[in-house]
Amino acid sequence: MVRRVRRLLVAVAGTVMATVCALALAGPSAAHAAAPKPAVAGVDITGDQLDEPLRLRADTHPAEVTTVIDQVDWLGRTGQPRGPQAADLGPKYTVVVLAGDVPKNTYDLYPLAKGGPRIYRPAKQPDRSKTLAGWFFGRLNMSETLRAAGVPLERQFDTISGGVGGGQRVIPGDSLAPGQDLDATMNELQRLLLLNAGVMVVITVGLAGIALLVRRRTR
Incomplete structure (x- = not known):
């Protein structure tokens, strides 16, 4: 038993x-x-000292498109309701993210803002999706990312020289994300x-x- x-x-x-x-x-x-995110076809960049928009497409400029998208794809649902004073923002660059040939999202980037790069996400988006307007602190490498994509910005010396053709970032890329999606x-x-x-x-x-x-x- x-x-x-x-x-x-x-x-x-x-x-x-x-x-x-x-x-x-x-x-x-x-x-x-x-559900997977829809594929990004490219980005359009307009702003200070750009006579014509920079039209970067994933099939011709995959690295540039990826790094520019990386500047904005981590933003949470809500940001700060107020940003810096207009005099402290510096040059503005508007990034429009395309899904296929259709504009999907738009963001205003301020790589040289006092206190660190800033991002403003308007409430009105090209795809008519509902979102909240807000300000966010941007990644520290925003200026260099935009410069590499073709934006006329002066080089920011945020790398340590490792010889000709080399270099190492002072701050690892993985540590540059200032926040995570609160909803997630x-x-x-x-x-x-x-x-x-x-x-x-x-x-x-x-x-x-x-x-x-x-x-x-x-x-």
Whole structure:
């Protein structure tokens, strides 16, 4: 009798652990299964000292398009309602992101603003999507990114010379992101709480089943 109860306990415990592992693995998979972002076809840049827009396309200037998009694709849902004084902003460059041949998003970049680069996202977007207007601190390499894309800006000496044709950034690129999407963070926290609740339910049901079986066997 005792051996049967032990075997039953081991079997139920194994089932519970397998269910917990399945839930843990299913969570990240569901998060990564989100709909992919539409492909970016290119960017148009207008602004100070640009007689004509810079029209960069992913098929001809993939590196430049990628680095320019990297300046704005991390912005959260809300930014600061007020930015610096107009006199402290410096030259303005408007970046329009294209999906196919259709303008999708627009941003105003101020690479030489006092206190660090700034980004302004207007509430009115070309694709008529609903968003909140706001100011954001930009990446520290904004000026060099725009200069490499063709914007007439003076070189910013934010690299350490590593010889002819070489160099190393003072600040690693991964550390230049000043913020994360608050909505994504909250969604991840909610998913984690739901996962923990599911695990607790499975464990509770398993223990209740074990207690009931033990009670019946010991009568």
